[in-house]
Amino acid sequence: MSEQPGTSTLPFPASGRRVLVTGAGSGLGTVLARAFARQGDAVALHCRTHASEARATAAALPGEGHVVVPGDLATPEGAAEVVAAAAERLGGLDVLVNNAAVNTPHPPLETPYEEWVAAWQAHVSVNLLGTAHVSHQAARHMVAGGRGGRIVNIGSRGAFRGEPAHPAYGATKAAVHALGQSLALSLAPHGIAVASVAPGFFATERVAHRLSGAEGEAIRAQSPFGRVAEPEEIAEAVLWLASPAATWASGTVMDLNGASYLRT
Numbered sequence: 001m002s003e004q005p006g007t008s009t010l011p012f013p014a015s016g017r018r019v020l021v022t023g024a025g026s027g028l029g030t031v032l033a034r035a036f037a038r039q040g041d042a043v044a045l046h047c048r049t050h051a052s053e054a055r056a057t058a059a060a061l062p063g064e065g066h067v068v069v070p071g072d073l074a075t076p077e078g079a080a081e082v083v084a085a086a087a088e089r090l091g092g093l094d095v096l097v098n099n100a101a102v103n104t105p106h107p108p109l110e111t112p113y114e115e116w117v118a119a120w121q122a123h124v125s126v127n128l129l130g131t132a133h134v135s136h137q138a139a140r141h142m143v144a145g146g147r148g149g150r151i152v153n154i155g156s157r158g159a160f161r162g163e164p165a166h167p168a169y170g171a172t173k174a175a176v177h178a179l180g181q182s183l184a185l186s187l188a189p190h191g192i193a194v195a196s197v198a199p200g201f202f203a204t205e206r207v208a209h210r211l212s213g214a215e216g217e218a219i220r221a222q223s224p225f226g227r228v229a230e231p232e233e234i235a236e237a238v239l240w241l242a243s244p245a246a247t248w249a250s251g252t253v254m255d256l257n258g259a260s261y262l263r264t
Contacts, residue, residue, distance in 0.1 A: 010146055010147035010148070011147065011244070012094075012147055012148040012149070012150075012191065012244045012247075013094070013147070013244070014039075014243060014244050015039050015040035015041060016040055016041065016042075017036075017041045017042070017094035017095050018041070018042055018044070018086075018087075018090035018091060018092050018093050018094045018095070019036045019041045019042065019043045019044065019090075019093075019094065019095040019096075019097070019242075020043075020044045020046065020069075020082075020083065020086040020087075020090075020093055020095070020096050020097070020134075020138060021033050021036070021043060021044070021045055021046065021097045021099055022046040022073060022082070022096075022097065022098055022099050022100035022130075022134060023046065023047070023048075023099040023100030023101060024043075024045035024046055024047060024054055024057070024099065025045070025046075025047030025048070025049060025050025025051065025053050025054040025057075026050045026053055026204075026205065026206065027204040027205065027206055027231065028099060028154065028202070028204060028231045028234060028235070029045070029046075029047075029099045029100070030045075030053070030054075030057045031231040031232055031234075031235045032097055032099060032235050032238060033045050033057060033058070033061060033066075034057070034061060034235075035232070035235040035236070035238070035239055036095070036239070036242075037061035037062050037063050037066060038062055039239065040063060041063075041095070042063065042064070042065035042066060042067075042090055043058070043061060043066045043067075044066070044067050044068075044069050044085075044086035044089065044090055045057060045058050045066070045067070045068050045069070046068075046069050046070070046071060046073075046082050046086070046100065047068065047069075047070055048070065048071065048072050048073065048100070051068065051070050054068045054070075055068050065090065067086070067089045067090065069082050069085045069086045069089070071085070073100055073125075073126055073130030073131075073133070073134060074122070074125040074126050074129075074130060075125075076129075076133050079129075079130055079133035079134045079137065080133065080137050082134065083134055083137035083138050083141065084137070087138075087141045092141060092144075092145045093138050093141040093142055093145070093149065094142065094145065094147070094148075094149050094150070095149065095150045095151075095152070095242045096134065096135065096138040096149070096150070096151045096152070097151075097152050097153075097154070097238060097242070098130075098131040098134060098135065098151070098152070098153045098154060098176070099154045100126060100130060100131075101126060101127045101154070101169075101172075101173075102122050102123050102125075102126045102127055102169070103123075103166060103169045104119060104122070104166075105165045105166055106119035106120075106165070106166065106167070106168060107164060107165045108167065119168055120168045122168075123168035123169055123171075123172045124168070124172055127168075127169070127172035127173065127175075127176065128172045128175045128176060128179070131153060131176050131179065132179055135151055135179070135183055135194075138151065139151070139183070139187055139190075139192060142187075142190070142192050143190045143192070147191070148190065148191025148192055148193075149187075149190075149191070149192040149193075150192065150193055150194075150241065150242040150243075150246075151180070151183060151187075151192065151193075151194040151195075152194075152195055152196070152197065152238050152241045152242050153176050153177070153179070153180045153194075153195070153196040153197070154196070154197060154199070154234075154238075155173045155174075155176050155177045155180075155196040155197060155198045155199075155253060156169065156170065156173035156198055156199060157198050157199060157200040157201075157255070157257045157260070157261050158170040158173055159171075159173040159174035159176075159177055159198060160174075160198070160261060160263055161261045173198075176196065177196050177198065177253045180194050180195060180196040180251070180253070181194075181251050181253075184250045184251035185251070188250060193241075193246060193247050193249070193250035194250055194251065195241045195246065195249050195250055195251065195252045195253070195254065196252070196253045196254070197234060197237050197238060197241070197253075197254045197256050198253050198254065198255050198256060198257070199229060199234050199256045199257065200222070200223070200228070200229065200256065200257030200258060200260045200261065201219050201222065201228045201229070201257075201260070202228055202229035202230065202231050202233070202234055203228050203229070203230060203231065204231055211228065222258075222260040222261075223257070223258035223259060223260040224258070224259050224260075225258045225259070227258070228258075229256065229257075229258060233256070234256055237254055237256055241254065
């Protein structure tokens with residue numbers, strides 16, 4: 001079968017890849033970094049804060065070549081610098097996981113206007129524009145590498161069901177899903193597959209306080225399994241979407257919410 005114009009002519013590898021995970025200083029990002037490292041990939045852990053935690057995680061990862069790349073994805077310059085540093089230190093990029101996100105409460109009727117505006121600006125700058133800018137720069141490195149690539153976006157169930165106390169989060173995650181589908185169409189001729197996951201509630205140290213008492217019971221009751229997800233379950237789906245086997249999943253938004261919200 002003949003190659004399409006611009007398509008990578010080298011097979012996309014199953015391991016030994018160069019992986020950039022944004023927002024890897026804590027939470028799901030650290031779990032993702034460990035998951036990729038365990039299968040033999042070299043990982044660049046991006047962080048804006050939590051630099052010491054990211055360095056400790058990188059030092060403890062199996063394998064070699066892992067690096068930490070601090071930077072602020074809220075600015076176009078910062079996003080470009082993060083990708084450039086990761087590609088330089090890893091020797092290229094094969095996989096990008098857009099995990100970094102802002103998520104602070106701002107219910108409309110309880111939030112003063114100035115705080116409302118600031119919340120929206122922060123969410124759009126990091127969740128949407130940061131994801132877009134990092135993806136733009138990473139895709140160019142993947143094309144230059146000549147063996148295709150993978151971009152996996154961490155979206156949210158909230159993009160579909162609404163987030164009354166976090167409306168900017170829900171809106172920007174919906175935009176991230178749409179961005180991923182547009183990139184999937186644009187980048188496929190170069191052997192780059194793009195997909196998103198839409199998790200429901202999953203347990204990390206950042207939300208541990210919400211899982212106790214009555215609030216925790218209510219959150220667990222959202223799923224008929226009577227629990228929330230573990231971050232490792234999200235990571236397993238990301239690993240598959242970043243694998244050679246998942247090319248035909250490009251453009252998908254994969255629900256990972258334990259049947260707590262069913263789309264029609």
